[in-house]
Amino acid sequence: MSADVPPPRPLAPEHDEDPRVVAWEQRTEWPLIAAAGLFLAAYAIPIVWPGVPAAVHELCSIVVFGAWFVFVVDYVGRLLLARRRWRFVRRNLLDLAIVAVPVLRPLRLLLLVKAIKRLNRAGASAMRGRVVLYAAAGSALLVLAGSLAVTEAERGAEGSTIQNVGDGFWWALVTMATVGYGDTYPVTVTGRFVAVGMMLGGIAVLGVVTATLSSWLVQNVEADTEERRTEPRDAADDLWARRGDVESLVTEVRALREEVSRLRADGAGVGTRSG
Amino acid sequence: MSADVPPPRPLAPEHDEDPRVVAWEQRTEWPLIAAAGLFLAAYAIPIVWPGVPAAVHELCSIVVFGAWFVFVVDYVGRLLLARRRWRFVRRNLLDLAIVAVPVLRPLRLLLLVKAIKRLNRAGASAMRGRVVLYAAAGSALLVLAGSLAVTEAERGAEGSTIQNVGDGFWWALVTMATVGYGDTYPVTVTGRFVAVGMMLGGIAVLGVVTATLSSWLVQNVEADTEERRTEPRDAADDLWARRGDVESLVTEVRALREEVSRLRADGAGVGTRSG
């Protein structure tokens, strides 16, 4: 009810507050976003366009490697700067996984959410607006990353139902909405790992949509209800009225004291005079 | 707690508050609803009844074109009246898409939600009731629009599982409930775009149902809990009791002052008498 509510715990673990790490992160933010963008292009081209000339394919591989190298440098840099390294590793497991596990490469695209965060900083936004914005951006990137990854994994596999990026994109959407028609589904182990990521993402999106609507509705209905309540306002009025009472009381007592003072002066005069 | 809660942000961006645009919108509301209704009929007839005579088909095409023309006129009119045109375009992207992108034509049916809004204005409704009403009406129209659009897109396509409006309707319901049996699913690109719309609608419906129940339950349980609490009432009683205290105190001090006044008068008399 007052402004002293303890700040609510963030859902995600807070970043290492080590000032050197923070400084490093601020300086490397844009280079990392650029690396993620280049990675997206170089990763997508051979998947979207399977008959790409060998030279382009080669170039894409180099760019993908370069982007990976940038991420490794960033991770190692932050690790070296962190004062409590073990704590840093524990708190940045996702970052470690992204650089160390090849199958999780597409998750690097999630770094692009940071670009949206940056662009949003200009416009003022309420809590709920930001949650919706990041959820929408995150799920769009997840669909993009998932459709590329599943196409790479499934294309050419025996019994596969996902043969091109169009199928992969359709599958990613159907999975994330938890509809799951079953016309397309992964059959390889890699594809199934991608699917688990999409399902988790889908559950999260459903949760965010519902939670946002719910919070909006709870607040609106409360505001609606409170307009009809009069007690709290009365109590406040009462306080104000009583403040006036006490002030008039102080004035009254002050006047009384002056009266008594004058009486004492007179009494002294009486004694003097009568003496 | 008080009535000074800032009005919660609307979920949808507010309409352009330009008074000329508002006046235009009020005047064009019913014509647009009528155009949407005619569009529904003319759009549905050739889809529901594939062997429709050429003349009827021709007439339907004309009505569909006419309804589209009405929407274009309305959009251009509002655009010309708006003071800040670029802002108008940004805030009415859905309207632009509906008139400009042929595949989004069925979304024109969503204009019929406005008719429900109009009809509801008569009956007083609580916040939660209105949310439920618009969600139900919107999802019914979305199912209708989606089943027509998917049937138009899929009928005759190779490997299609949706050959008539009955299949389309069944598919729309199965998709919106995120059940997705997989007996019917779109295979064309247009059909898949329709599917994405239905999935988003389904997630939204699930969110609205849950949020409404949640808000109702949170409020009910709170009311339930508060009946058992006595503190706030005690505090109020306390304030009242203390108001009485202060009042009696003021009376007491006032009586005291009169006493002292009389005493001073007496003292003066004493001095006079003794003089």
Added chain:
Amino acid sequence: MSADVPPPRPLAPEHDEDPRVVAWEQRTEWPLIAAAGLFLAAYAIPIVWPGVPAAVHELCSIVVFGAWFVFVVDYVGRLLLARRRWRFVRRNLLDLAIVAVPVLRPLRLLLLVKAIKRLNRAGASAMRGRVVLYAAAGSALLVLAGSLAVTEAERGAEGSTIQNVGDGFWWALVTMATVGYGDTYPVTVTGRFVAVGMMLGGIAVLGVVTATLSSWLVQNVEADTEERRTEPRDAADDLWARRGDVESLVTEVRALREEVSRLRADGAGVGTRSG
């Protein structure tokens, strides 16, 4: 915050408050539950056991007809007793549909929820507990009714995947959980209507589960947070402390007045003595 929160609107439209209708409903409650129970048995037997002897089948048909007759009598009775008949019809559309539309017959089983309501009246229950209880009972009855209805509709249909009650039960569960594997799905129009009912039920169940958890969590976290807040307590302490202040002030002023009174008496004595 105070006990003056307006009573929250019930989710279902309130029953006709006509005292004669209420009296009728109280008297017919148990007969209707019994009729619903008999209906369940007579409806289920030929579906579960397709090769039932002709005599048993005949008997079941009679019981089903008798139960229907009881529902018709109840509906007509309430309609005749209601003062505002048109309003009664509008508010009891589900009851009308259950007696008038043959395909909705299985919904009569929902009357058994009333039996649970009755049995629960004995044990005291919190709001949330009752919501969970009715949701669980309602969805169990919906699964039961849906699996019987879909089996009746689908058995023997061309291309049907539901040939016995076991399949029907499995299908009902898979549908209600919105999983929808697609190994079983209705192909008849009746079966698809049943499916829509199950999907709506599934969405409602998901909503109730989430809303209940949400309300529980919101309240628990609030209670948790409030324990750590000290302001309200301090404010209350403050009020108490100040109550003490004011009391001591009153005592002080009263003592002062007595002092002045005695002074005046002395002063009068002084005047007398000196005179």
Added chain:
Amino acid sequence: MSADVPPPRPLAPEHDEDPRVVAWEQRTEWPLIAAAGLFLAAYAIPIVWPGVPAAVHELCSIVVFGAWFVFVVDYVGRLLLARRRWRFVRRNLLDLAIVAVPVLRPLRLLLLVKAIKRLNRAGASAMRGRVVLYAAAGSALLVLAGSLAVTEAERGAEGSTIQNVGDGFWWALVTMATVGYGDTYPVTVTGRFVAVGMMLGGIAVLGVVTATLSSWLVQNVEADTEERRTEPRDAADDLWARRGDVESLVTEVRALREEVSRLRADGAGVGTRSG
């Protein structure tokens, strides 16, 4: 608003508060967790590795039996120690089912959640954090138990789509996320029972995710809103300011009383002097 909010009801029925049962439970907690862990290993080995040597298979059977025996002893022990035995049976139906119904054996793995509870006791955790932790641990164990159980039930069944643990694991994830592609689904009665458990788990997980996000968002938005409100702070300031007023008033009255006392002494002197 105050700390006197009644403690919210736990979601699960509280354990028998019988002190002897509690003591027994504390002493048997680690042995039971160990038994559950051994059971997991012995249950999983023949399912994951079908061509296991006969000796290992034999050993696994013995360990499974031993673990079951430990659970029976624990259940009987608690039952004998409980003062109100019938109430104990009613409140521990899940425990009874786990020891009595062979098909529910995999649920014994849920006992491993207790191990997580134990390990978590060290680290302080907020309400929401604990709910998320137990939900995540519980659903991971449910997926594990479900994939083992469904593989055991389905392997070799006619028309089965789940032939090894990999398929079972994939099926469990697809089911729990309520996606249900339909590439894998149970065909045996046992497998379908397992599926129902997974679906219920999936609905619960979705509920927990949404509820947690919702509660977090409601609290954050409230805190956000309250910062912009000034009334409560003003009221508190007002109280403080008025506390000062009353204190100064008391000082004033005390000073006045002393003045009058001195006046009275003077008056007495006056009388004496004038006498």
